[in-house]
Amino acid sequence: MKPDTILLIHGFWVTPRSWEQWIPYYQAKGFRVVAPAYPGFEVEVEALNADPSPVEALSVPSIIQALEKLIDELGTQPIIMGHSAGGVFTQILLDHGYGAAGVAMNSAPTEGVATIPLSQLKATFPVLKNPANRHRAVGFTYDQWRYAFTNTFPEDQARTLYERYHIPASGHVFWGSALANIHPGHADTYVDYHNGSRAPLLFVAGENDHLMPPRIQRSNAKHYKADTVTEFVEFPGRSHLMPAQQGWEEVADHALNWALDHS
Numbered sequence: 001m002k003p004d005t006i007l008l009i010h011g012f013w014v015t016p017r018s019w020e021q022w023i024p025y026y027q028a029k030g031f032r033v034v035a036p037a038y039p040g041f042e043v044e045v046e047a048l049n050a051d052p053s054p055v056e057a058l059s060v061p062s063i064i065q066a067l068e069k070l071i072d073e074l075g076t077q078p079i080i081m082g083h084s085a086g087g088v089f090t091q092i093l094l095d096h097g098y099g100a101a102g103v104a105m106n107s108a109p110t111e112g113v114a115t116i117p118l119s120q121l122k123a124t125f126p127v128l129k130n131p132a133n134r135h136r137a138v139g140f141t142y143d144q145w146r147y148a149f150t151n152t153f154p155e156d157q158a159r160t161l162y163e164r165y166h167i168p169a170s171g172h173v174f175w176g177s178a179l180a181n182i183h184p185g186h187a188d189t190y191v192d193y194h195n196g197s198r199a200p201l202l203f204v205a206g207e208n209d210h211l212m213p214p215r216i217q218r219s220n221a222k223h224y225k226a227d228t229v230t231e232f233v234e235f236p237g238r239s240h241l242m243p244a245q246q247g248w249e250e251v252a253d254h255a256l257n258w259a260l261d262h263s
Contacts, residue, residue: 003079003100003263006256007071008035011084011108012169013140013149015045018083018243022252029256034078039066048167052137058170060188064092071098077199079259083243084108084212087203088177088189091220094198095191100263103255105204106212106240107220111190114181115219119210123148123240127174134175137168148211149241161244193223200229200262204255206238206245229262 006026008019016035026033039062040054048055067089071078080099082090087107094102109115127138140148142162150158177189203221205214214234224230233254238245243252 002260003077004030005032005034005074005076005078007067007074007078007080007099008033009067009080009082009086009089010035010037011082011086011106012174013145013167014165014241015041015048015167017045018165018241021248022243025249025252026256034070034074036067036070038063045165045167049139052139052168055137055168055170056135056172058173060089060092060173060176063089064096067093068096068098079103079256079263081105081255081259082107084240085173087212091191091201092189094201095195097197099199101199101259102201103204103259104201104217104220105251105255106206106209106242107203107217108177108212109189109216109220110223111187112181112193112223113216113220115215117213117215119213120216123211124174127169127171131175133171136171138171138174139168140166150239150245151210152208152237152239153241153245157246161241165241165244194226196226196228198224198226198228200259201231202255202258202262203230203232204242204251205232205234206240206242207234207236208238209240209242211240231258233258 019035023033077100080090081103083105085108087104090102145162203217205217221232
């Protein structure tokens with residue numbers, strides 16, 4: 001029996017609003033679509049910008065615990081699709097035995113992926129330049145957002161989406177992910193790359209993504225060593241905010257068809 005539910009997981013610097021075009025698109029195809037907010041993010045973008053304390057309090061374990069509880073309550077294993085940090089959470093959920101198939105789009109890296117392209121250093125510098133940001137919610141200026149998220153978008157669309165989607169990100173979680181490969185023991189972004197019971201996983205990369213470039217997606221995919229389906233596809237001309245970029249329907253259709261074919 002093919003899955004009838006799709007779980008969409010948003011990334012950092014945005015909220016579930018970033019899936020606003022994908023939700024009705026998949027619903028029109030007959031699927032139940034769930035796009036939850038991170039714990040404490042169950043308010044509008046404007047409220048989180050006015051009071052970012054839920055962002056400051058965020059942790060990876062709290063996100064995973066909430067998502068696993070949600071899936072348990074669905075009563076069926078969904079197709080899990082995650083963007084950016086949501087791609088990491090997709091990988092963790094699959095490793096924990098959740099999901100009929102997973103799609104990680106422009107995913108942040110899980111523990112052990114050490115590829116750090118120059119564009120990523122530049123895109124993440126606003127967070128990593130100051131260790132004190134570990135205890136803050138850190139937002140992007142419009143120019144920083146433009147470079148990291150919408151570098152191939154038309155100027156007017158990039159600015160409109162910044163005003164509609166942008167919120168601060170958790171410096172605590174971001175720094176924890178950045179230091180995952182040098183701290184002893186497993187980090188919050190750990191997955192078992194040898195897990196042979198994991199559901200199929202597709203990495204989707206945007207050719208021109210500055211924040212999580214294709215090199216990271218390829219490296220992350222190659223870390224998986226078990227005899228499970230792990231594939232990679234790259235879409236030309238796409239930026240980090242691929243789910244909102246013109247032509248997003250092509251990505252949405254490819255992701256869904258791949259997941260259905262492999263679940």
